[in-house]
Amino acid sequence: MSFKRKTTRQTTTTPLVSTGIHSLDDILGGGIPLSCSLVLTAPDPHSEYDQLVLKYFLAQGLASNQRICVVGSDTENWTAQCMWLPPNSARQIADTVDEDTETQSDEKIKIAWRYEQMKPFQTTVGTSSSTGATADPCCTFDLTTRIPPSVIADAVKAQDLLFLSIDGSKDNLSTTSVLKRLEEVLANGKTQTPLRVCIPDLGSPSWGDLKAHNLLHFLHCLRALLRRYPHACACVSLATEWSADHVATGWYQKLGWMSDGAITLDAFSGNPALAAAFPGLHGLLRIHTLPAPTTLVPASDRFSTLRGTGTGAGSGENNLGFKCTRKRLVFETVHLDVEGGVGERRTTAPPSAVDVQPSIASKKIVAAVVEVELEGTPSPEPVAAPVKKSRKRVGFQSDRPEVYDF
Numbered sequence: 274m275s276f277k278r279k280t281t282r283q284t285t286t287t288p289l290v291s292t293g294i295h296s297l298d299d300i301l302g303g304g305i306p307l308s309c310s311l312v313l314t315a316p317d318p319h320s321e322y323d324q325l326v327l328k329y330f331l332a333q334g335l336a337s338n339q340r341i342c343v344v345g346s347d348t349e350n351w352t353a354q355c356m357w358l359p360p361n362s363a364r365q366i367a368d369t370v371d372e373d374t375e376t377q378s379d380e381k382i383k384i385a386w387r388y389e390q391m392k393p394f395q396t397t398v399g400t401s402s403s404t405g406a407t408a409d410p411c412c413t414f415d416l417t418t419r420i421p422p423s424v425i426a427d428a429v430k431a432q433d434l435l436f437l438s439i440d441g442s443k444d445n446l447s448t449t450s451v452l453k454r455l456e457e458v459l460a461n462g463k464t465q466t467p468l469r470v471c472i473p474d475l476g477s478p479s480w481g482d483l484k485a486h487n488l489l490h491f492l493h494c495l496r497a498l499l500r501r502y503p504h505a506c507a508c509v510s511l512a513t514e515w516s517a518d519h520v521a522t523g524w525y526q527k528l529g530w531m532s533d534g535a536i537t538l539d540a541f542s543g544n545p546a547l548a549a550a551f552p553g554l555h556g557l558l559r560i561h562t563l564p565a566p567t568t569l570v571p572a573s574d575r576f577s578t579l580r581g582t583g584t585g586a587g588s589g590e591n592n593l594g595f596k597c598t599r600k601r602l603v604f605e606t607v608h609l610d611v612e613g614g615v616g617e618r619r620t621t622a623p624p625s626a627v628d629v630q631p632s633i634a635s636k637k638i639v640a641a642v643v644e645v646e647l648e649g650t651p652s653p654e655p656v657a658a659p660v661k662k663s664r665k666r667v668g669f670q671s672d673r674p675e676v677y678d679f
Contacts (some may be wrong), residue, residue: 287309292330293414296579298411300593301534302563302571311564312509314511315537315539317539323538332414342455346477416602439451439479448480467505469506493531560593579593
């Protein structure tokens, strides 16, 4: 006889907002939870992939008719450079095929008959997949399209798009003034509409002479401010000089402590060896912290497919990377090409296999020697031609011949 304790368990779910990238939403467990902050770093000085993710975050907010607050210098021009929806579809949510694979749709690949019914190998998630309770569906943006000026003008007129400029020349710190102005925006805003806070290039020279502890204090205060106003979330990208791990001891770990989520987009521009090993990718994605506002375990551990920890995907965590095509940014699992990186399947031995036998013959082979005595056979003598003889019995010399004689 078994007993079960009756308890009333109440689970609180935090609304999520989409980042504008389907694969990144999957990695985060459905999107960025409200009242949380996400920090993006990109240590490569020749790329701005963190800025690109932040622009997706802003464009998704405009497409979802949400309120947006952009903090930084020259915010109007930065907003005008964001991507927008394709011109043929005002709100395209259906799954799209990458331009790299569209040319191969008419080609019939010859494979074994037993594999023809299997699904093609997927390295990322489709645009139709959704994880978690998102407040707005993720749109499909086109990097070749820019936001129309009329959309920005209408959002500014309706006070759904706010710009907060910074001034690092004042006596007080720019981070302190920004926090005060953000608190005013959060307190006077509409609580029923989500507010997205975009802070690009935090710690750049326009912010003044900031130290490492100033940035950590700003991120900590920003997270506390979002907890007080749970209808808002923030996405912050650090400047290049503050994105490397050698800024301070355990810098990435400290960023994860001061924010709800911290990820690094490490491009291959500074490492040609990785670029040659993974020609289909542009960099690796490193996860330091994932948002978990109301639970001890992040939602990504239960719902993510790319991380390999979702239902039916097994245990463990896959290596993640990203690539930027002509029209979109995609996060996917890192994998080798066919036959461990070989482009074509080999049907003959490689040229290096010819030298295998001489190399083996040149080695010194040491083997154990066993003395064998043939019963009824005289000592071996050289013969001119081999003669077929009858089968002989072989006996091993030992203390117990009844065991080894056969």
